[in-house]
Amino acid sequence: MTYSLRIADIPSSERPRERLLSLGARHLSTAELLAILLATGQGKGKLSAIGLGQYILQELSKHKREPLDVLRDISPQELMAIPGIGPAKATTILAAVELGKRSFQIRPMEKVVIDSPDAAAAAISLDLMWQQQERFAVILLDVKNRLIGTKVVTIGTATETLVHPREIFREVIKQGATKLIIAHNHPSGNLEPSREDISLTEQLLQGAQYLRIPLLDHLIVGNGDRQSLRQITNLWEKYPQND
Structure with missing residues (x-):
């Protein structure tokens, strides 16, 4: 040349x-x-x-x-x-x-094991905890529950965000994750899940069963606190994840 x-x-x-x-x-x-x-x-x-x-x-x-x-x-x-x-x-x-x-x-960070709702909340806290708009994020894990990364999938208004299951699983597959945790924030600080939160979780659990990519939890975070839907609902009994 x-x-x-x-x-x-x-x-x-x-x-x-x-x-x-x-x-x-x-x-x-x-x-x-x-x-x-x-x-x-x-x-x-x-x-x-x-x-x-x-x-x-x-x-x-x-x-x-x-x-x-x-x-x-x-x-x-x-x-x-x-x-x-x-x-x-x-x-x-x-x-x-x-x-x-x-x-x-920069040395690669050792892969942190996400083995509890508190560990998951810590991984996603920077992206979600104190935000004034509702955000929906996914925590990506490998087969041993080690953190691969996190990704904010959508950003909504001060009171709501919209997300489609395909957006979440597209990111999971793209990053080569084998397990996931989803999370979103409630800017109001009220961590009670809404009907929409429950419905979306059901859809994602069913999708996770079909794709054989276990959904480990759905966290709601805000004002320094967190809520685990796996701990307060029976959804994981209805839709077992084999995790």
């Missing part, structure tokens, strides 16, 4: 963005990844974005080190000394480098 070949002249299936979307970022060359960050080359008749990415790597290799090793610690001024790299391109590249550093340095 030559330095001057424009992205527009490359078959669409071979363009960096399209290749990333179809194959994943790990399958792109370093020059292609830089080209996505650069977005444009040096202008008409000069280096393309891919060509400029290749040129940057060539210039960095003059330090007698691996180019990415140099890029890890390069200053904005040093990067802008490379022809074709101005403040916009330099800051975009350095921001991406810094994000990469931070994501690498």
Whole structure:
């Protein structure tokens, strides 16, 4: 691939963005990844974005080190000394480098086991507990009840939110969870379940039976407290989850 070949002249299936979307970022060359960050080359008749990415790597290799090793610690001024790299391109590249550093340095949290309503409420508290609008969220678990993540599915008005079972199970399947807990907040602080809450829970329990993805509980939270529908209703006896 030559330095001057424009992205527009490359078959669409071979363009960096399209290749990333179809194959994943790990399958792109370093020059292609830089080209996505650069977005444009040096202008008409000069280096393309891919060509400029290749040129940057060539210039960095003059330090007698691996180019990415140099890029890890390069200053904005040093990067802008490379022809074709101005403040916009330099800051975009350095921001991406810094994000990469931070994501690498953060140790993955150990998967917390969600084994009680209190543990579930703690996992979802930040998203729901003190919100002024009613929110509906799902807590995603693996087969050993370890936390995969949480997701706010819908946000409603100050008094109600609407959610459809398919929205919940779509997120569960998308994230590869094998169990779930649902939760929503009552901004009023009254944690008594409404008829709608009971009806929705019944629908979700039936859907969970069909999909064989156990629904472990439905929490209502608000004003620092929580209520477990599994503890105060007989719904889990009517719709056993084999959990």
